[in-house]
Structure formats: C-alpha cells, structure tokens
Amino acid sequence: MTTEERLAALEAKMQEISDRQAIFECIKRNSRGNDRFDAELTASSYHEDGLHEVGRNRVPGPGYGTHANAAHGKLFEANLHNVTMHLCEIDGDVAHAESYSLGMFLDKGCETGRVLAGRYIDRLEKRDGEWRIALRRSTVEIALEGKAALPTGALLPGSGYLRGNRDRTDPSYERPLTAEFGCRW
Structure with a gap:
C-alpha cells in the first residue's frame, strides 16, 4: 500500500468517526x-423540513421543542431523557440511526412517576456539512408507573438534593461552575 493510499484510507476512517460523533x-x-x-437547542437538532413523529402525530422538527415543553410542563415536574445503546449506518450524506431511550418523568406533586423505554429511529442527513434529523420515529415499548421515592422512602421535596431547572438557569449552563449555584428539592 502506498503512502497516498494509506493516507486516503486514514482520511476516510477519520471522516467516518467524525460523522458518527456528530450524529450522536x-x-x-x-x-x-x-x-x-431549551426549544432552540431542540430545534437545532432538526433540519428546517424535519419531522418528529409522536404517536399518530407528525410535528415539524423545528417546533418539536415547543410542543414537548408544553406537554411535559403540563404533566410533569421534571423529566430526563437518556440515550443508551446507539447504532448508526452511514451512506454518504444520509444516516439511519437507532437509539434506545429511557424517559423518566416525575408527575406533578412529586409523589409518582413513570419510566418509558423505547427507541428513536432516525434518518439524519448531512446538509451544508452539518448532521441533523430529517425524520424521527419514536417507539414506546415499556411503560412503568410507581411511587417516586428515594431509597430511604423519602419523597424528593425536602431531600436537599440539587434540583435541575427547565431553562438556562440550570446548573449545567453555568460557566464557570461554582458551588454557590442551584436550588434544592
């Protein structure tokens, strides 16, 4: 293998790794x-003509953050979406990804909650050098409900744990991160 061939192979591998990271x-x-x-951050993951399928509804991707915020804000005190296993097939500027997800939702009143387990099945496209979602189809395959209590049996309110915020006052946005910031349950 010539130096040029080795460099071309290395460049192709680096592009694949870079694309995989950008997609994830x-x-x-x-x-x-x-x-x-953060509706703006959510919108930044979709192309302008992207779609997000929620049950039987198809929501324009750039508006999905606003749609989700309204639904989650009405029903839940807090929510966390966890992306776990992730597979991706890349073919040029189109990728198909399957990402397992766990959504945890603390109901209003903080006494009960639920876990939804499913998958994001995405078609992503690289346009103008940037990967974004063109179509997202979400599955729900397991749904659990129960009492929202710490291992001690105590409910979150009054626990003293740091509480996340559903806006840019969340500690994850603070730069630099200090020990003086944040509200508690």
Whole structure:
C-alpha cells in the first residue's frame, strides 16, 4: 500500500468517526434540549423540513421543542431523557440511526412517576456539512408507573438534593461552575 493510499484510507476512517460523533451529538442535543426546556437547542437538532413523529402525530422538527415543553410542563415536574445503546449506518450524506431511550418523568406533586423505554429511529442527513434529523420515529415499548421515592422512602421535596431547572438557569449552563449555584428539592 502506498503512502497516498494509506493516507486516503486514514482520511476516510477519520471522516467516518467524525460523522458518527456528530450524529450522536445531534441525538444527545435533542434530549438535552427537551429536558432543559431549551426549544432552540431542540430545534437545532432538526433540519428546517424535519419531522418528529409522536404517536399518530407528525410535528415539524423545528417546533418539536415547543410542543414537548408544553406537554411535559403540563404533566410533569421534571423529566430526563437518556440515550443508551446507539447504532448508526452511514451512506454518504444520509444516516439511519437507532437509539434506545429511557424517559423518566416525575408527575406533578412529586409523589409518582413513570419510566418509558423505547427507541428513536432516525434518518439524519448531512446538509451544508452539518448532521441533523430529517425524520424521527419514536417507539414506546415499556411503560412503568410507581411511587417516586428515594431509597430511604423519602419523597424528593425536602431531600436537599440539587434540583435541575427547565431553562438556562440550570446548573449545567453555568460557566464557570461554582458551588454557590442551584436550588434544592
């Protein structure tokens, strides 16, 4: 193998690794935007003509953050979307990804909650050098409900744990991060 061939192979491998990372970052950005009620961040994970399928509804991707914020804000005190296993097939500027997800939701009143387990089945496209979601189809395959209590049996309110906020006052946005910031349950 010539030096030119080795460099070309290395460049192709680096592009694949870079694309995979950008795709996974896009998927994680979507979840973070939903949990922090950052509609702008959520919108940044979709192309302008992207779609997000929710049950039988298809919501324009750039508006999904606002849609999700309204639904989550009405029903839940807090929510966390966790992306776990992730597979991705890349073919040029189109990728198909399957990402397992766990959505945890603390009901209003903080006494009960639920876990939804499912998958994000995404078609992503690289346009103008940036990977974004063109179509997201979400599945729900397991749904659990129960009492929202710590291992001690105590409910979250009054526990003293740091509480996340559903906006840019969340500690994750603080730069630099200090020990003086944040509200408690």
